[in-house]
Amino acid sequence: MRDQLASRARESRATPPWRRQFGVLRLPAPPGRVSVVPDCADRMGWEGPMATRVFSDEELEGLRSFPAIGKDELIRYFTLTSADQAFLSKFRRAQNVLGAAVQLSTLPWLGFVPDDVPSAPPAAVGRLARQLGVSVAGLAGYGERGQTRTDHLREIAEYLSRKPAKAIEFKELDEFLLARAMEHDSPSLLFRLGCEYLRSAKVIRPGVVSLLEKVASARKAAEKETHGRVAHLLTGEQVRGLDGLLVVEPALGSTRLHWMVTGPVQGSPASVKGEVEKLLFLRGLGADALDLSALPAERRRYLAQIGRRLTAQALVRRVPNRRHPILLTLLAQCPWSRVEELDEALTDLEGGPQAWQRTRAPQRCR
Numbered sequence: 001m002r003d004q005l006a007s008r009a010r011e012s013r014a015t016p017p018w019r020r021q022f023g024v025l026r027l028p029a030p031p032g033r034v035s036v037v038p039d040c041a042d043r044m045g046w047e048g049p050m051a052t053r054v055f056s057d058e059e060l061e062g063l064r065s066f067p068a069i070g071k072d073e074l075i076r077y078f079t080l081t082s083a084d085q086a087f088l089s090k091f092r093r094a095q096n097v098l099g100a101a102v103q104l105s106t107l108p109w110l111g112f113v114p115d116d117v118p119s120a121p122p123a124a125v126g127r128l129a130r131q132l133g134v135s136v137a138g139l140a141g142y143g144e145r146g147q148t149r150t151d152h153l154r155e156i157a158e159y160l161s162r163k164p165a166k167a168i169e170f171k172e173l174d175e176f177l178l179a180r181a182m183e184h185d186s187p188s189l190l191f192r193l194g195c196e197y198l199r200s201a202k203v204i205r206p207g208v209v210s211l212l213e214k215v216a217s218a219r220k221a222a223e224k225e226t227h228g229r230v231a232h233l234l235t236g237e238q239v240r241g242l243d244g245l246l247v248v249e250p251a252l253g254s255t256r257l258h259w260m261v262t263g264p265v266q267g268s269p270a271s272v273k274g275e276v277e278k279l280l281f282l283r284g285l286g287a288d289a290l291d292l293s294a295l296p297a298e299r300r301r302y303l304a305q306i307g308r309r310l311t312a313q314a315l316v317r318r319v320p321n322r323r324h325p326i327l328l329t330l331l332a333q334c335p336w337s338r339v340e341e342l343d344e345a346l347t348d349l350e351g352g353p354q355a356w357q358r359t360r361a362p363q364r365c366r
Contacts, residue, residue, distance in 0.1 A: 054187040054188055054191065054212055054215070055188070055212075060208060063208045064114060064115075064208055065114050065116070065119065066106075066110075066114055066116075066119055066120050066121055067110075068121065069109075069121045069123060069124055073109060074121075074123055074124060074127060077105050077106075077108055077109040077124075078105045078109075078124045078127045078128055079127075079131075080101065080104075080105075080128065080131050080132070084101075084104060085131070085132065087104075087159055088100055088101050088104065088132070091152065094132075094134040094135065094138050095138040095139065095141060095142050096142065096148070096152070097132055097134060098125070098128060098129060098132060098134050098136075098138055098139050098142065099117055099118075099139055099142030099143060099149070099152065100152045100155075100156060101128045101132060102117050102120045102124070102125060102128060102139065102142075103117060103149070103152060103153055103156050104156050104159070104160070105124065105128065106120065107153075107156060107157065107160060107162060107204070108160065108199075110205075111195055111198050111199040111203075111204065111205040112204055112205040113153055115143075115149075116143070117139070117142055117143045117149060118139050118140055118141075118142055118143065120139075122136075125139055157204060160202075161202060162202050162203070162204055163202065163203055163204065164203070164204050165198070165203050165204065165205075165206045169201070169203045170214070172201070173194065173197065173198065173203075173214060174214065174217065174218065174221075176193075176194070176197050177190060177193075177194055177214055177215060177217075177218035178218050178221050178222060178225065180193050180218070181215075181218040181219050181221065181222035182222050182225060182226070182295075182296050182298075182299050183296050183298040183299060184298065184302075185219060185222070185302050187212070187215050187216070187219065190215045190218060190219070191211060191212060191215050194211055194214065194215060195211070222299075223321070223322055224321070226295060226299060226303070226325050227321045227322075227324070227325055229294040229295055230292065230294065230295065230324075230325050230328055233290065233291075233292075233328060234324055234328070238285075238286070238328075239320075239324060241285050242323075242324055242327040242328065242331070244256065245257040245260065245312075245327060245331075246312040246315055246316050246327075248312075255312040256281075257307075257312055257315075257327075257330075258312065259278070260278055260281070260282070260334055261307075261308060261330070261334065278334075282331070282334055285331060287331045287332060287334055290328065290331060290332040292328065292329060292332050295325075295329070300329050300332075300333075303325055303326045303329035303330070304326075304329045304330050304333050306326050307326045307327060307329065307330035308330065310326075315327070
């Protein structure tokens with residue numbers, strides 16, 4: 001750990017000031033998203049901007065810095081025990097004692113310690129200073145020599161039984177993130193879950209970019225795992241049927257997929273007939289017998305949402321390993337939706353046009 005940090009420090013000193021400040025220029029990003037790779041990512045040898053586009057520049061900076069602190073957190077994490085004070089006394093100089101105390105309290109709180117230790121919340125610093133009987137002003141110069149702060153952090157991590165992330169810890173993190181990615185696809189949520197996992201495992205959180213890369217890898221692995229769990233259903237005939245849903249049929253004036261997921265616009269005999277035709281079509285594709293229980297319910301719900309949101313053209317552009325699980329999930333859910341639509345169409349038909357206006361029209365407008 002010490003050698004790695006020292007290596008990063010040497011690379012930082014060798015990097016021109018303009019590059020340390022602005023990072024590596026990249027192609028323009030969408031508004032509010034990252035358009036450059038932060039200097040810390042550059043020092044890690046990672047220059048791809050895709051992972052960090054999960055967060056804006058301001059959000060990335062916030063993830064590396066001290067957040068605001070509440071009263072409960074202040075009491076829970078910034079109250080020193082007698083054993084803590086005995087441990088801190090080894091650092092001798094008042095400045096080092098207070099700086100080490102901030103790191104000692106921050107590591108369990110955030111799971112890592114920001115580089116700028118003196119920027120810790122004033123309320124937290126003041127609380128520690130009062131317990132130690134030292135001046136708050138002494139913290140201002142703490143960490144000017146980076147090696148001092150790093151050495152202190154290593155000793156504090158050993159005292160708190162915290163460990164840096166190494167090969168085995170990264171492997172366990174990968175397994176955790178894959179399991180979560182099978183349930184949730186949101187990268188920001190996966191990032192937060194990863195941080196919580198590392199805190200509970202008493203592993204020091206790696207850099208933001210490193211963790212975001214792990215999240216990106218987990219999402220990709222989840223796509224591969226999803227395809228693997230439904231591959232036995234993707235026979236040649238089934239694949240042709242799924243891809244056929246994306247072809248525009250002149251008689252319909254649209255794709256079968258659009259026709260299949262679109263409900264009736266009014267309660268009438270024609271709409272009831274249309275829903276019955278859809279059910280018969282789905283039965284012909286075997287939709288009513290599809291068993292996707294190998295996929296978590298959240299994963300199935302997520303894939304079906306994608307299928308409803310994307311156009312046929314967008315689905316065609318997706319590689320088969322991504323497209324087919326989406327279409328399978330949507331196909332498996334369609335019979336239930338069509339039965340509900342048919343039931344409502346029959347109810348509307350019995351109640352007449354006025355009933356449809358009261359019940360269905362407001363739903364269509366939402």
